[in-house]
Amino acid sequence: DAGVIQSPRHEVTEMGQEVTLRCKPISGHNSLFWYRQTMMRGLELLIYFNNNVPIDDSGMPEDRFSAKMPNASFSTLKIQPSEPRDSAVYFCASTRDGYGYTFGSGTRLTVV
Amino acid sequence: DQQVKQNSPSLSVQEGRISILNCDYTNSMFDYFLWYKKYPAEGPTFLISISSIKDKNEDGRFTVFLNKSAKHLSLHIVPSQPGDSAVYFCAGTNNAGNMLTFGGGTRLMVKP
DSSP states (O other): OOOOEEOEEEEEEOOOOOOEEEEETTOOOOOEEEEEEETEEEEEEEEEEETTTTOOTTTOOSSTTTEEETTTTTTEEEEEEEEGGGGGEEEEEEEEEEEEEEEEEOOOEEEO | OOOEOOOOOOEETTSSSSSSEEEOOOOOOOEEEEEEEEEESSEEEEEEEEEEEEEEEEEEEEEEEEEEETEEEEEEEEEEEEGEEEEEEEESSSSSTSSSSSOEEEEEEEEO
């Protein structure tokens, strides 16, 4: 099993640009989570999907952030427009019915 | 409002000694707690968990203790090894694994 796959591993972009982060969950997992890690706030949940449906997006910081899960094997997290304070490591994780919680390796985003 | 707090951002321990990482929570609905370990440039990986009906769970060198009345849990690593140097996150959940709420993490450094 390849695990949870995130791309890109690193992203450097200029303020105001659109950024799209991608995640492929583990095959057979039915829940997908997007987290953000910062020094100040640790690991914070942004949004999670169950069976491709967004269940809780209360952690999404602003309207600039959006997430989609068009099918069971793919999800995106988009930031438009990006700002320097969005710089962080973004993790995707997946589970099957709450078990086997597995994280991807993360995308380190730097907005300059 | 941080529901899970790890008040020590870092901890330094000598190899062979015990490492004790602490975690406090405020959400009395949490019924399951987990510890994750994170190396640089990798996603967090599951380490050990405990159900709220227990007060101790042991797995090799790792033991987690839960004090429900104090809303406090701790992770003991004994003996500590240099390879244990990582960031440790504790997390709580109220439905056996979905939607984990993480603390801010503690960086453990085990010196040879």
